[in-house]
Amino acid sequence: MLANHFKVARRTLLRHQSYTLINVLGLALGMGCGILIFQFVTYHLGFDRFHADTDRVYRVVSHLHEETIQYRGSVPTPLGKAFRQDYAFADQVARVVVFDYDQVVSLPAARENNKFKEPDGVAYAEPEFLQLFYFPLVAGDPKTALREPNTGLITQRLAGKYFGKANPVGRTMLLNNSINVRITGVLKDFPPNTDFRQEIYVSYPTMKEQQSYLASDESWGAFYGGSSCFVRLKPGVSEARVEKAFPGLSRKYYNAKEAKGSQFHLQPLADVHFNPAYGGYVSKNQLLALALIGVFLVITACVNFINLATAQALRRAKEIGVRKALGSRRAQLFWQFITETALITSLALVLALALAHLALPFVNQLLETRLTLNLLENYPLVAFLVILATSVIFISGAYPGLVLAGFEPIRALKGKVSQQQVGGFSLRRSLVITQFALCQVLVIGTLVVTGQMRYSSQSDMGFVKEAIVMLPAPLGESPKLNALVTRITGVAGVEKVSLCWDAPASPDNYFNTGIRYAAREEEKFDIRYQMADPNYLSTFGLTLVAGRNLAPSDTVREYLLNETAVKKLRVASNDEVLGKKAVINGKEGTIVGVIKDYHNDSFRAAIAPQCITTKLDNYLNCAVKIAPGALNATLPALEQIWKGTFPRHVYGYEFLDQRLAKFYKQDNLILQLIQFFAGVAILIGCLGLYGLVSFMAAQRTKEIGVRKVLGASVPQILWLFGKEFTQLLGIAFLVAAPVGWWAMRKYLEDYAYKIELGPAIFLLAIAITFLIALLTVGYRSLKAALTNPVQSLRSE
Known part of the structure; x- marks a missing residue:
């Protein structure tokens, strides 16, 4: 059968x-x-589900309470040591500090190709990192591999890339021409589904030597975005028990006001990848x-x-x-x-x-x-x-x-x-309405996300972002940076040059710290910390609204604040803060100027308090403003000068607008997914319409023949079918509009600066779907309308 x-x-x-x-x-x-x-x-x-005891592994996160709560996946670096010493809740505590910008790795000169650029950066980790997470070594001892200064690990892939088939253990590599790292082990290549992307892990004691303030056990005010602390709780210790102990830790290491404003919490490892509030993917x-x-x-x-x-x-x-x-x-x-x-x-x-x-x-x-x-x-x-x-x-x-x-x-x-x-038609009508309602929701989503992306990329951020090239300023090469600026300034087509930590807004490198205003020593709030030379304002088109620019000196500590920071100080005018002392990032200096607010983050976040100061040995970038039309002629000259200044480093550059586009990388992925699935949904929906029109044409063949014999025109026959589907699409729109409005309103809640959900978006959505559906229905209806009535009425 x-x-x-x-x-x-x-x-x-x-x-x-x-x-x-x-x-x-x-x-x-x-x-x-x-x-x-x-x-x-x-x-x-x-x-990260492949680690052992993942249900007991947590990341410590920060909640900074000011006017609103700021959620951060990072914590001050001293917290790991304090948690380990003050509490017996965990059997493992590991601090990991990630610098996710380009790292230049140099090998002994005997090798022909001895320079490599690693775009995923480097992580500084304590030895407990290898005990807490399942990242096995194929060579070396996990108990001692990250214990000594100037030691580190590389993955199998990098071992093959650097040394071929030779054993890399015991070899030395030079990191950013400033840090000698002896390789003490080789990590098995990480599986693809982990949030640990770095392939170079250097011992935490090494960072204490290279980043003394950030790695200091006294730097409780430093919130660097790449600083994390992971803990594995002992069996039987609950998350709630640890949460109750955290306020005591804050009170111990902060004053009363700071302790209230800086609170710590546990985030399960299983939640790290999925929580956007803490930077989840x-x-x-x-x-x-x-x-x-x-x-x-x-x-x-x-x-x-x-x-x-x-x-x-x-x-x-x-x-x-x-x-x-x-x-x-x-x-x-x-x-x-x-x-x-x-x-x-x-x-x-x-x-x-x-x-x-x-x-x-x-x-x-x-x-x-x-x-x-x-x-x-x-x-x-x-x-x-x-x-x-x-x-x-x-x-x-x-x-x-x-x-x-x-x-x-x-x-x-x-x-x-x-x-x-x-x-009957009722079921199929309902299904077609459902199909095209979701199609229209997807189209509405596409239009809104596209509009927001266009608004974010084309709106004025308060600084110049076009025709600016960001060149790397290699670590350990600060004595050569001023010479680099002088040479680049002499290139035809170069308008401005500035040394800085980073651009006015960057998705990669930002540093938050505390500020104490001398007039109110007991108060402290969070502020973004930017290091730059005096050319920074003119290069990026920032406007000074009070006071003067920074002096070209590293020995005299001076600060520029933005208008938002001045408002947080609750003073009567911008001029009132000029000449006053402030302690920022643990260092006292004089406020010499106030700059007009600019967007120092993506459009998701409100403009944050900002300070700018000079610090030559902390500059990571050289920003070059190029004259219109001179880009193609200028880039080769920049490359030649840079390579001549830093012959031991690997050259690279990035346009500022490309760097800023990383702010909305996730949104662009969502946009492309919505566009793709909206296209597929509309295509499948049109196939459904074709099927339904086929059903109607088969049912009404004789009716159409009679109408044509009685003088009905082709447009009248087309309207016979089109009227039905116009009604269905109209009903679908009535369903889709409120759903799309609600979903997109939730999406736009993540943005502090956003487009308006006006009627034009919804009208355009129904127009797009109506046009596509009309073409589908029209093709099949036209075929039925042009059928010879003799064929349809032959049996009559």
Whole structure:
């Protein structure tokens, strides 16, 4: 019996090739997207889940209470030592400080290629790091590998890159031409789904020598974004118990006001990757939304199948009548259609896997993932495919199968199957409304995210960001920096040059510290700390609103504050702070000027208090403002000068606008995902419309013939179909508009500066979907309208 079902199913599908092709394509698109989304979601849910006792591992995070609460995944570096000494809650405590900007690694000159640039930066870690996390060594002793100063670890990949097949243990590498690091071990290459991206780990005592203030056990006011502290609680110690102890720790190391403003909490390791408040890569809500989109796309493809199958049922009415007259039972006819659905689903699944495999390289590049489709090793994926195929077969096949099996033999043989028997419009109308409501929600999302990205990138940030090239200022080379500036200033096409820690706004390097105003010594608030020379203001177009610029000196400590910082000091005017003393980053200096506010973060955050001071040995960048039209001629000259000044370093540069684009990297990924899935959803929805119009055309063939005989024009026939779908799209818009408004309002809540959700966005969304749907309906309707009425009325 089963063999007969497959034989008949194969003949039926070959006989109706266009029907088969549309169904296979629609299901393949929906299932292919479902496969990719499943892989993406499971990939992220597996982040750092391979460590032992992950349920007991936490990261200590900071809540800074001012007007609002600032959530930070970083803590002052002394906290790790204090937690280890003051409490017996944890069996392991590890401090890790990450500098995620380019690092230049130099090897002994005997090697031909002895300089390498590592874009993922370097991490300074305590020895406990290797005890707390499962990052095994393939060479070296994990108990001693990070214990001594000037020692470190590299991954297998870097070991092969630097030393080939030779044993790297005991070899020395020079980091940024300033730090000699003896390699004491080789780390097994990290799995792709970990938030620890660095491949160079240097002992924490080394940082104490190189970054004395940041690594000092007294620097409780220094909040560097890359400073983390991880703890593994002892069995039986609860998170709540530790949380209750943290206020006591704050009171011990801060004064009363500071202790109230600086609070520490535990964040589970399983939450680190998913909590955007602390810098997490992706939220679980985003993954849930993506999973729901995947489910919707699969269900939409199934709906299209149902629409096309019920439309096709009219053509198969006589076939079913003959089968029932010859003794076929209802159950046999039902399982016959399920068999046909299974064949179509199997073909669609094969095509879906092929499409997913072809799309995988682009997806990995876009999303910076390492997804694979290895069915021999990925058992969860195999289980998902089985569940997916089974669900699609029964969702798609059950309803049409019951409809076909329920035909009355006599009516079917006479060709008088009613619309109600095949299935009224109400269900299919509801499904089409649901399809296009979500399509419009996705289109609304695309328009809003696009608008916000355009607003963020094109709005005035309060400083010049165009035609500025950021050159690296190598660590340990501060005596040569002034000479570099002098040489670059003499290049034709160069307008301004400034040495600085970083640009006025940067997603990578920022440093927050405390400020105490001399007039109110007991008060302290958080401030962004920027180190730059006096040319900084003119290079970036910053405006001085009171006082004077910084003096070109490292020996006299002077500060510039922005208007927001002055407001936080609660003074009557900008002039009142001039000449006053302030302690910032632990160093007392004189406030000599006030600069106009500029955006020192992305548009998500309100403008923060900012100070600027000079510090030659802390400059990491050389900002070069180039005249319009001189870029191509100037870049080679900059490269030649830089290489001549720092022959031992690896040259590189970055345009400031490219660096600022990193602020919205995640948003751009979301935008591209929404655009892609909106396109797929609209395509699948149009296939569904095509199926529904086919159903209507088959049902109303004679009606159309009569209308044409009585003088109806082609536009009137087109409106006969278009009116129906105009109503459906209108209802879909009424559903989509409030949902899209709510979802996008939640999205825009993350931005302090944002676009308005005006009616134009929603009108444009319905216009786009209406136009695409109109083209789909119009094509099939035109085909029906141009049919010769003689053909449709022949039996009459």
